[in-house]
Amino acid sequence: MKRYEALAADVEASIRSGLLKPGDRLPSVRQTGSRRGVSASTVFQAYYLLEARGLIRARERSGYYVCDSRPAPAPVPPEPDRSSQPADASIALDVSERVFGILEASMSREVVPLGSAFPSPLLFPLARLGRAMAAAAQSLDPWSTVDDLTPGHAPLRRQIALRYRADGIHVDPEDIVVTNGALEALNLCLAAVTRPGDAVVVESPTFYAALQALERMGLRAIEVPTHPREGIDLAALAHAIERHRPKACWLMTTFQNPLGSLMPETRKRALVELLQQHALPLIEDDVYGELYFGDRRPPPARAFDTQGLVLHCGSFSKCLAPGYRIGWAAPGRFAKAVARLKLTTTLSTSAPAQQALAAYLEGGGYDRHLRRLRQTLAARQAQFAQAVARHFPEGTRATRPLGGYFLWVELPPGVNALDIHREALTLGISVAPGPIFSAARGFANCLRLNYGHAWDARTEDALATLGRLCQSYVQVRPSIVR
Numbered sequence: 001m002k003r004y005e006a007l008a009a010d011v012e013a014s015i016r017s018g019l020l021k022p023g024d025r026l027p028s029v030r031q032t033g034s035r036r037g038v039s040a041s042t043v044f045q046a047y048y049l050l051e052a053r054g055l056i057r058a059r060e061r062s063g064y065y066v067c068d069s070r071p072a073p074a075p076v077p078p079e080p081d082r083s084s085q086p087a088d089a090s091i092a093l094d095v096s097e098r099v100f101g102i103l104e105a106s107m108s109r110e111v112v113p114l115g116s117a118f119p120s121p122l123l124f125p126l127a128r129l130g131r132a133m134a135a136a137a138q139s140l141d142p143w144s145t146v147d148d149l150t151p152g153h154a155p156l157r158r159q160i161a162l163r164y165r166a167d168g169i170h171v172d173p174e175d176i177v178v179t180n181g182a183l184e185a186l187n188l189c190l191a192a193v194t195r196p197g198d199a200v201v202v203e204s205p206t207f208y209a210a211l212q213a214l215e216r217m218g219l220r221a222i223e224v225p226t227h228p229r230e231g232i233d234l235a236a237l238a239h240a241i242e243r244h245r246p247k248a249c250w251l252m253t254t255f256q257n258p259l260g261s262l263m264p265e266t267r268k269r270a271l272v273e274l275l276q277q278h279a280l281p282l283i284e285d286d287v288y289g290e291l292y293f294g295d296r297r298p299p300p301a302r303a304f305d306t307q308g309l310v311l312h313c314g315s316f317s318k319c320l321a322p323g324y325r326i327g328w329a330a331p332g333r334f335a336k337a338v339a340r341l342k343l344t345t346t347l348s349t350s351a352p353a354q355q356a357l358a359a360y361l362e363g364g365g366y367d368r369h370l371r372r373l374r375q376t377l378a379a380r381q382a383q384f385a386q387a388v389a390r391h392f393p394e395g396t397r398a399t400r401p402l403g404g405y406f407l408w409v410e411l412p413p414g415v416n417a418l419d420i421h422r423e424a425l426t427l428g429i430s431v432a433p434g435p436i437f438s439a440a441r442g443f444a445n446c447l448r449l450n451y452g453h454a455w456d457a458r459t460e461d462a463l464a465t466l467g468r469l470c471q472s473y474v475q476v477r478p479s480i481v482r
């Protein structure tokens with residue numbers, strides 16, 4: 001048992017035995033830390049765990065309190081359990097304007113960011129990163145403009161390769177291309193394996209930026225049924241390959257955006273075998289892979305690739321350094337093509353930012369930061385799911401992903417997510433409505449909610465307001481129900 005788990009178990013025992021009573025304030029983090037001889041972060045981890053179990057609750061600027069009632073497990077909404085059913089078609093895209101319209105409206109600090117794609121910037125070790133950045137800028141070797149050109153700063157590529165190796169995946173640092181975030185990596189990989197007019201397989205629903213990239217490059221989308229827990233349906237994928245002859249797949253096998261689905265390892269292996277039979281490249285977007293709540297990182301499909309067909313894309317944006325814009329591609333047999341595309345488009349990635357991240361990773365502490373981040377996100381997911389159960393209409397379903405920071409919420413049929421988005425924005429709340437995740441504008445009654453921000457009264461109020469809005473569509477406005 002880890003130290004924070006042992007501490008959490010002791011506090012839980014005190015609560016269950018009645019030693020600590022509902023409403024009691026727990027000793028401060030500092031007091032508990034010094035009494036138990038553990039660090040503040042260990043105490044925080046223990047308290048987050050107890051919070052996730054519904055035993056204690058934080059009050060702003062006041063500390064942690066034992067919950068008021070003896071905790072029965074708090075109800076959460078049932079999970080959606082049916083795969084999507086997109087049309088069996090290859091679709092020319094026309095989504096980008098609409099996606100921009102919706103996203104731009106939500107970009108304000110004043111808005112409660114339930115529709116955001118980013119976690120709270122306050123969850124990251126920004127001070128330490130800032131020092132690494134300042135040091136990198138001060139000691140910048142003038143020759144780094146040459147040395148750090150694409151494929152990128154060698155020590156950073158080495159650190160990335162070491163992380164692959166720790167997960168049992170062999171990636172040569174020479175075959176890693178450092179990019180401006182994962183989004184550039186994904187776009188370069190897509191350009192490396194397709195030509196305008198080609199068809200590309202995506203999940204249904206899929207990350208809207210994938211649809212926008214396809215549209216910009218004149219590609220067609222084949223949306224394939226996807227299960228909210230287990231990811232893309234392999235039989236449907238096999239059928240789509242036979243019928244539409246795609247030139248690539250763009251998938252998220254781990255904590256898919258927006259569903260949060262995680263393909264079991266056996267299915268990932270079967271996916272790679274299927275693609276290998278057809279020599280079909282897989283662009284694997286794995287930006288949430290580090291944010292798992294289980295005891296180890298789920299292997300990406302890349303782990304099962306024996307032919308260099310998986311172009312694996314990662315990033316530090318979601319787990320370490322948002323805003324630094326450092327991502328990478330490990331594009332297998334397409335590494336050279338991807339590097340050349342970068343050399344002819346953005347040339348290279350910021351040298352000081354690459355050097356700062358390399359220094360941070362070399363200095364240690366990244367895994368400790370990640371453990372804390374995962375713990376926080378897991379606790380927030382529980383709080384969000386319980387709040388959705390409290391406030392949303394009967395018949396609402398919500399995923400319980402095993403990592404990441406999104407809940408996919410299916411509202412009762414007839415509640416229109418685009419209307420909810422519009423009305424919620426006027427009340428200072430953003431949501432990501434289902435239709436932006438679909439070439440065919442499906443998922444009219446679905447929302448993606450981001451639980452990677454502070455859990456506080458403002459957030460709970462926003463969820464209560466959203467719940468009331470959804471409820472009003474179910475009860476009061478049957479004529480609007482479509």
Ligand SMILES: Cc1ncc(COP(=O)(O)O)c(C=O)c1O
Pocket residue numbers: 117118180181182183184207252257285287314315316317318326327
């Ligand atoms: C699924 C997914 N892939 C890629 C990205 C882009 O990542 P980056 O910020 O590293 O470019 C995002 C960001 O929202 C994302 O959600």
